Amino acid sequence: MTGVIDKNESRRIRAEIKRVLLEVWDPIGVKQVGQAQDEYDSYVGGVYELLVGGPTDNELQAYLWRIVKELMELPATIEDMTDTVKSLRNIPLNAEAKQTDNR
Numbered sequence: 012m013t014g015v016i017d018k019n020e021s022r023r024i025r026a027e028i029k030r031v032l033l034e035v036w037d038p039i040g041v042k043q044v045g046q047a048q049d050e051y052d053s054y055v056g057g058v059y060e061l062l063v064g065g066p067t068d069n070e071l072q073a074y075l076w077r078i079v080k081e082l083m084e085l086p087a088t089i090e091d092m093t094d095t096v097k098s099l100r101n102i103p104l105n106a107e108a109k110q111t112d113n114r
Contacts, residue, residue: 016063020105027102028055028062036095038079038087054078062099071096 016024032051033042041047061074072092079087 016105021059024063024102024104025055025059028058028099031095031098031102032058035098036075036092038083038085058099062102063104068096068100071099 029052032054033048036051039050041050057074058071061071066074069089072089075092075095076087076089079085079091
């Protein structure tokens with residue numbers, strides 16, 4: 012990705028990342044718990060920085076896996092991150108891409 016992402020686009024992308032982490036990734040199973048909707052907020056910034064930097068799928072998978080294994084200390088495999096990576100890849104990273112996707 013090239014260029015600078017404006018503040019509104021950054022907020023939109025971060026909101027989409029939060030949604031993916033909660034609805035797709037959800038390693039501790041809190042998506043149905045109303046009081047826990049912010050459980051993964053601390054990971055959004057790191058995923059955002061990585062995603063807009065143009066990582067490979069393997070880099071995204073490894074990043075998410077490290078969070079689950081090392082920070083949450085839960086059992087996981089790299090392959091467990093595949094659906095999350097696919098969902099993160101579907102997030103348009105700029106307004107032009109968003110408009111193109113909606114045609």
